[in-house]
Amino acid sequence: MTRNETTWEGGGSPFAIGAKPLGMWLFVVSDALTFSTMLMVYTYSRLANPHWPAPFAFSPSIVQATVMTFVLLSSSLTMVWAVDAMKRDDRRKTVQYLSATMFLGIVFIVIHMREWVHLINDEHITLTANPWNQPLFGATFFGLTGLHMAHVTIGVVYLGIVALGTRMGKFKTDHVETSGLYWHFVDLVWMFIFPMVYLMSVKR
Amino acid sequence: MSFLSRYIFSTNHKTIGIQYFVLALTAALLGTALSVLMRLHLTYPEAKIRLFEILWPNAAAGGVMTPELYLSLMTMHGTIMVFFVLTTVPQGGFGNFFLPLQIGAEDMAFPRINMLSFWATALAFLVLCSAFVVEGGAPLAGWTAYPPLSAVGSIAGPGMGKGMTLWVVSIALFCAASLMGAINFITTILEMRTRGMSLFRMPLTCWAWLVTALISLFAFAVLFAAGILLLLDREAGTSFFLPAGLVINDRILDRKGGSPLLWQHLFWFFGHPEVYIAILPGMGVVSTVLSVFSRKPVFGYRAMVWAMLAIGFLGFLVWGHHMFISGMSPYSSLAFSVLTLAIGVPSAVKTFNWLGTILGGRLHLETAMLWALAFVSVFVTGGLSGIALGQPALDMYFHDTYFVVGHFHIIMGVAAVFSILAGTFYWWPKMTGRMLSETLGRVHFYVTFLGVYAVFIPMHFAGIVGNPRRYSDFGQFEFLKDVQGLHKFITHAAFLTAAVQLLFIFNLIWSLYRGKKAGDNPWNATTLEWLPPSHQPHIVVRGAYDYSVPGARRDFLMQNESNGQ
Amino acid sequence: MKNATGIWALLLGLTLAEVALAYPSLAPAVFLLVLLALSVGKSALIIAFFMHLRFASRALTLALFPILIALILLLLGFLPDAQRVMHAA
Numbered sequence: 001m002t003r004n005e006t007t008w009e010g011g012g013s014p015f016a017i018g019a020k021p022l023g024m025w026l027f028v029v030s031d032a033l034t035f036s037t038m039l040m041v042y043t044y045s046r047l048a049n050p051h052w053p054a055p056f057a058f059s060p061s062i063v064q065a066t067v068m069t070f071v072l073l074s075s076s077l078t079m080v081w082a083v084d085a086m087k088r089d090d091r092r093k094t095v096q097y098l099s100a101t102m103f104l105g106i107v108f109i110v111i112h113m114r115e116w117v118h119l120i121n122d123e124h125i126t127l128t129a130n131p132w133n134q135p136l137f138g139a140t141f142f143g144l145t146g147l148h149m150a151h152v153t154i155g156v157v158y159l160g161i162v163a164l165g166t167r168m169g170k171f172k173t174d175h176v177e178t179s180g181l182y183w184h185f186v187d188l189v190w191m192f193i194f195p196m197v198y199l200m201s202v203k204r
Numbered sequence: 205m206s207f208l209s210r211y212i213f214s215t216n217h218k219t220i221g222i223q224y225f226v227l228a229l230t231a232a233l234l235g236t237a238l239s240v241l242m243r244l245h246l247t248y249p250e251a252k253i254r255l256f257e258i259l260w261p262n263a264a265a266g267g268v269m270t271p272e273l274y275l276s277l278m279t280m281h282g283t284i285m286v287f288f289v290l291t292t293v294p295q296g297g298f299g300n301f302f303l304p305l306q307i308g309a310e311d312m313a314f315p316r317i318n319m320l321s322f323w324a325t326a327l328a329f330l331v332l333c334s335a336f337v338v339e340g341g342a343p344l345a346g347w348t349a350y351p352p353l354s355a356v357g358s359i360a361g362p363g364m365g366k367g368m369t370l371w372v373v374s375i376a377l378f379c380a381a382s383l384m385g386a387i388n389f390i391t392t393i394l395e396m397r398t399r400g401m402s403l404f405r406m407p408l409t410c411w412a413w414l415v416t417a418l419i420s421l422f423a424f425a426v427l428f429a430a431g432i433l434l435l436l437d438r439e440a441g442t443s444f445f446l447p448a449g450l451v452i453n454d455r456i457l458d459r460k461g462g463s464p465l466l467w468q469h470l471f472w473f474f475g476h477p478e479v480y481i482a483i484l485p486g487m488g489v490v491s492t493v494l495s496v497f498s499r500k501p502v503f504g505y506r507a508m509v510w511a512m513l514a515i516g517f518l519g520f521l522v523w524g525h526h527m528f529i530s531g532m533s534p535y536s537s538l539a540f541s542v543l544t545l546a547i548g549v550p551s552a553v554k555t556f557n558w559l560g561t562i563l564g565g566r567l568h569l570e571t572a573m574l575w576a577l578a579f580v581s582v583f584v585t586g587g588l589s590g591i592a593l594g595q596p597a598l599d600m601y602f603h604d605t606y607f608v609v610g611h612f613h614i615i616m617g618v619a620a621v622f623s624i625l626a627g628t629f630y631w632w633p634k635m636t637g638r639m640l641s642e643t644l645g646r647v648h649f650y651v652t653f654l655g656v657y658a659v660f661i662p663m664h665f666a667g668i669v670g671n672p673r674r675y676s677d678f679g680q681f682e683f684l685k686d687v688q689g690l691h692k693f694i695t696h697a698a699f700l701t702a703a704v705q706l707l708f709i710f711n712l713i714w715s716l717y718r719g720k721k722a723g724d725n726p727w728n729a730t731t732l733e734w735l736p737p738s739h740q741p742h743i744v745v746r747g748a749y750d751y752s753v754p755g756a757r758r759d760f761l762m763q764n765e766s767n768g769q
Numbered sequence: 770m771k772n773a774t775g776i777w778a779l780l781l782g783l784t785l786a787e788v789a790l791a792y793p794s795l796a797p798a799v800f801l802l803v804l805l806a807l808s809v810g811k812s813a814l815i816i817a818f819f820m821h822l823r824f825a826s827r828a829l830t831l832a833l834f835p836i837l838i839a840l841i842l843l844l845l846g847f848l849p850d851a852q853r854v855m856h857a858a
Binding site for chain 1: 307308313314317383386387388390391394395396397398399400401402403405421422424425426428429430432433436440441442443444459460461462463466470744
C-alpha cells in the first residue's frame with residue numbers, strides 16, 4: 001500500500017496538518033476571493049471612469065505606504081519567529097514575538113490612520129467626494145483599505161487572545177500556527193493593495 | 205448540563221441539525237403563506253379581502269393590496285425560500301445531523317463554530333423578518349436586489365428605505381454563517397473520517413455535502429463583498445452601482461461613476477452557484493434513497509461523484525446567462541450559452557445513473573422512495589425548460605416572463621423541496637426514533653406531486669404568451685385576457701397544494717407521539733448512521749451501497765460488516 | 770530562522786523595486802502587468818515560506834489554489850462591461 005492510499009483512507013489527516021490550520025486555510029482561500037472581488041470592483045470602476053485621478057505624492061503618501069508595507073512584512077517575520085518558538089515549546093519567547101507582531105500591527109494602523117487623516121484634511125478626498133469629481137476614487141480607496149484595516153484590527157485582537165492563551169498554557173502549537181496563517185494572509189493582501197491602489201496612482 | 209447549553213446553545217451536531225430543520229420549517233411555512241397571499245391578489249386583484257386589511261392596515265387599506273405590497277411579499281417569499289429553506293435544510297439541517305454519523309466521526313470538526321453558524325443564520329432570519337414591521341415595510345427589489353432602485357433608499361418606494369437595508373444586513377449575516385458552515389463541512393469530511401472510510405467509500409450524500417460546501421466557500425465570499433458595497437451605496441453615499449443622470453420619482457440624483465451591471469455580475473457570480481448549493485445535497489439524498497429502496501447499488505458511483513464535481517465547477521462559469529438581455533456582447537452570450545448547455549451533460553449522467561439504479565431493482569414504493577422518484581421527474585422537466593432558457597435567442601423573449609418563473613420553481617424550488625421531503629421520510633426514524641405515517645405520507649405525496657405540476661406547467665404557457673413576471677395585476681392588458689383563466693387555475697391548484705402541506709406538518713407532529721417505534725435500521729440500509737449508537741469507532745471495510753451482494757447472507761451489507769456467513 | 774530573515778529581506782527589496790518602477794512613467798498597462806507579476810511573486814514567497822506551504826503536503830497546495838486562481842481569473846469576465854457604463858455629464 002502506498003503512502004498516498006493510507007493517508008486518504010480515513011482515520012487520519014490527509015494533508016498532515018491539523019483541523020484548525022486546515023480550517024484557517026479554507027477561510028483564507030474564501031477571504032482571498034472576497035478581496036479579489038473588491039479589487040475587481042476597483043478595476044472595473046477605474047476602467048469605467050477614464051479620468052481617474054493620480055493624487056499620491058511621493059511624500060508623504062508613497063513614503064508612508066512604503067513604510068507601512070515594511071512594517072507589515074516585519075510583523076510577518078516576527079510571526080514566523082513566534083510559530084518557531086512555539087514549536088520548540090518556548091512559550092515565553094512565543095508570547096514575546098506575538099506581542100512584537102501585535103505592536104507592529106498597531107504601528108501599521110496608526111500610520112494608516114495618519115495617512116487617511118492627511119488625505120481627508122489636506123487633499124479633500126472623502127468616501128463620497130473629491131476635487132476631481134470622481135466619487136468612486138474615494139469609495140474604492142476607503143472601501144479597500146478600510147476592509148483591509150478591519151482585518152488588521154481583528155488580527156491584533158485575535159493575536160492578543162492567542163498570546164494570552166499561550167501564556168496561560170491553554171493553547172497548543174496548532175493555535176499559534178493557525179493565527180499565523182491569518183496574519184500572513186492579511187500581510188499578503190496588502191501586497192496587492194499597495195501597488196494596485198497606491199503605485200498605480202502616483203503623482204508624477 | 206443546563207437546559208440552555210443542552211437545547212439552545214448546544215454544540216452537539218444533532219441538536220444543531222434539528223435546530224436548522226425547525227428554523228427552515230418555520231421559514232418554509234412563512235414563505236408558502238406569502239405565496240398564497242400573492243396568488244390570491246393576482247387572481248382577484250379588485251376583491252376586498254378582509255385578511256389583507258388586518259395584516260396591513262395601511263398598504264392594504266380597504267382590503268386591496270397596493271402593487272408595492274405585492275412586490276414586497278414577492279421579495280420576501282423569494283429571499284426566505286432561497287436562503288432560509290433551500291440553502292438551510294439540505295446542508296445545515298441534514299448535513300449537520302448525518303455527516304458525522306455517516307463518516308463515523310464523533311461530531312463536526314469545529315462544534316463551537318457550528319453553533320455560531322446556526323445562530324448567525326437564525327439572527328439573519330430575524331433581521332429579514334423584521335423588515336415586515338419597520339417603517340415602509342419589506343423591500344420591493346426581489347431576491348436579486350437589482351440596483352439602481354435597491355441602492356438609493358426610500359425615494360425608490362416604500363420598503364426601499366429601512367426594509368431594504370435590513371435585507372442587505374440579513375444577507376451579509378447569512379454569508380458569514382454559510383462560510384463558517386462550509387469551512388466546518390470541508391474540514392470534517394477531510395479530517396474526521398473513521399478508519400477505512402476512504403473518499404470513494406463515502407455515501408454520495410457526503411460527496412454532495414462536500415461539493416456544496418466548496419461552492420459555498422467561494423460563492424458566498426463574492427456575495428459578501430457585493431453586500432458590503434450595496435450597503436455602502438445605501439448608507440454611506442457611495443455610487444458603486446449608481447450611474448450619472450438618474451432620475452427617480454422626479455428627483456435627480458447627484459451620484460455618478462458606478463454601474464448597475466456590476467451588481468448583476470457580482471450577484472449572479474454568486475447566484476448561479478447558489479442554485480447548485482440548493483440542489484446538490486438533494487441529489488445526494490436521492491441517489492441514496494433510490495439505491496436503498498431498489499435494493500441495488502447506485503449505478504455508476506464514481507461517475508456520480510465526478511458529475512457532481514463537474515456541475516459544481518461549471519456552475520461558476522455560467523453566470524452570464526442571467527444577463528443575456530443586459531446588452532452584453534453576442535460573443536459573450538454565445539460562450540455563456542454553450543457553457544450553460546454543457547451543464548446538461550453531467551446532469552444527464554446523473555439522471556441516467558438514477559434510472560440505471562432503479563432498473564431491474566426490487567422497488568419498495570415507500571413514501572421516501574416516491575419523493576425520490578418524483579425528484580427525478582421534476583429534475584428532468586425543469587432541466588428541459590432550462591435548455592430553452594439557456595439559448596440567448598429564446599431567452600430574449602422568455603426573459604422576465606412566467607416561463608422563467610415556472611422553470612426555476614420546478615428545477616430549484618420543487619426539485620430541492622422534493623429531495624428534502626425524501627430525506628425527511630428516510631431519516632425521520634433516525635432523527636426521532638419514530639416512523640412517519642405512510643398513509644398520510646402517500647396522500648400528501650400524490651396531491652403535492654400532481655399539484656406542483658398543475659401550478660408550474662401552466663406558467664410556462666403564460667410565459668409563451670408573453671405574460672411578464674412581478675406584475676401585481678394583469679387586468680389592464682388586452683393581450684393577457686386569454687391567460688386569466690390559466691392564472692385562476694394555477695391559483696386554485698396552488699391553494700390545494702399549500703393546504704395539503706398541513707397534512708405533512710400534522711404527520712410530523714403525530715409521529716412524535718403516536719408514530720410506530722422505529723428500530724435501529726428500519727430500511728435495512730448500509731450506511732453507518734443506521735448502526736446502533738456505540739462508543740467504539742467503526743472500521744469501514746466496504747463501499748456505501750452494497751445491496752444484493754451475490755453470496756452474502758442477507759440483501760445488504762453494512763459498511764463495517766465483513767462478508768462472513 | 771535564517772531562511773525567514775532572508776525571505777523578509779527579499780520581500781523588502783521587491784517592494785522597493787515596485788516603488789522605483791512607479792516613477793519612470795511606464796505605460797499604465799505595462800506597469801500594471803509588471804506590478805501584478807511582482808505582487809504574485811511576493812505573495813508566492815509569503816505563502817511558500819511564511820505560511821509554510823512549501824513544507825506541507827503537495828496535496829494541500831493542489832486542493833487550495835487551482836480553484837481559487839481559476840475563480841479569480843473568471844472575475845475578469847466582468848471587465849468588458851466596464852466600457853458600457855453610461856457617461857452622462
